[in-house]
């Protein structure tokens with residue numbers, strides 16, 4: 103049997119990054135504010151904002167830092183209630199707690215997207231802000247969400263950590279809410295080990311986030327490439343009035359990230375093709391189901407999620423074991439011990455575990471398999487086959503109709 107590919111290996115960093123890194127190592131100029139202008143971090147912010155069609159970008163140490171600074175820049179009072187989906191990564195409720203706010207969890211459907219009925223009900227329960235987590239790149243109905251939030255004047259933060267390159271009705275994900283936050287951690291589309299960036303058109307919020315990210319004294323001036331009266335006024339307004347959390351990005355990270363921006367279209371194209379190819383194969387099995395995307399959505403996946411249909415807990419465990427024996431590691435979100443995407447493991451939250459049976463049921467049968475853009479058709483076939491056969495081994499061959 104041909105071996106299944108290692109889906110955890112990263113792509114090499116483009117050669118063009120090496121020259122820039124070498125230059126930084128020679129000069130020792132690793133801090134974003136040493137140079138008067140054109141530091142690698144500032145160039146990354148300029149290019150990223152332009153690529154996304156946003157007015158401003160602020161690069162920071164992680165997407166979690168970007169989410170935290172976004173919440174702080176909204177000026178929420180301690181104890182403010184922030185609505186988040188119950189299917190997300192533990193970093194999201196953590197950022198809310200860190201901002202001294204209270205996360206409120208809403209139900210998610212078995213297509214991994216927000217349940218709009220539950221959402222609308224919870225929005226009216228004293229919610230001050232929302233974070234929409236495009237978990238694993240699955241986009242909830244952003245038209246409906248924006249309409250509901252706009253009608254109530256509730257600001258929307260997009261957690262697009264794992265969604266770079268996704269489009270919603272032709273718009274870049276991360277540009278639909280007031281702020282969009284992205285991650286450059288190694289398991290995301292652009293890999294710098296660690297790093298994050300936020301984008302926004304809101305000068306007042308960006309000025310606050312820049313200062314709180316660690317632009318002490320007048321270092322904010324290095325965030326203004328040209329004349330921008332709105333931003334300048336906001337910096338003047340917030341000077342000396344905000345705590346510094348020092349969540350800056352360093353020049354080395356920016357030097358690793360910037361050359362990868364040019365790789366995004368290829369990674370998105372290949373990742374989408376890989377995902378759709380494997381999805382078609384998995385959907386031939388009566389035991390496996392890959393939910394459809396919404397029609398406004400153009401995805402940029404680097405992994406695939408599918409639901410086990412009609413399997414008990416024991417059969418679910420047997421399926422994961424059979425797939426693993428064929429070299430494909432399947433994580434069932436709710437079944438693996440201490441999974442950071444299972445809301446009942448967020449024991450750092452106050453109060454009892456919320457009662458969200460729909461999300462819980464989804465997490466108990468939803469499988470997660472990495473599918474990096476670099477995989478070949480042959481490797482995709484090995485993965486698809488391993489999953490389909492593993493289900494067959496556990497559940498038996500389904501009877502054809504009429505027999």
Ligand SMILES: *Cc1c(COP(=O)(O)O)cnc(C)c1O
Pocket residue numbers: 163164165166167190191193194235236237238261263264284285286287297298
């Ligand atoms: C990875 C991830 C985060 C956290 O990103 P960091 O850069 O590691 O802080 C947040 N939300 C989602 C949906 C993620 O996938």
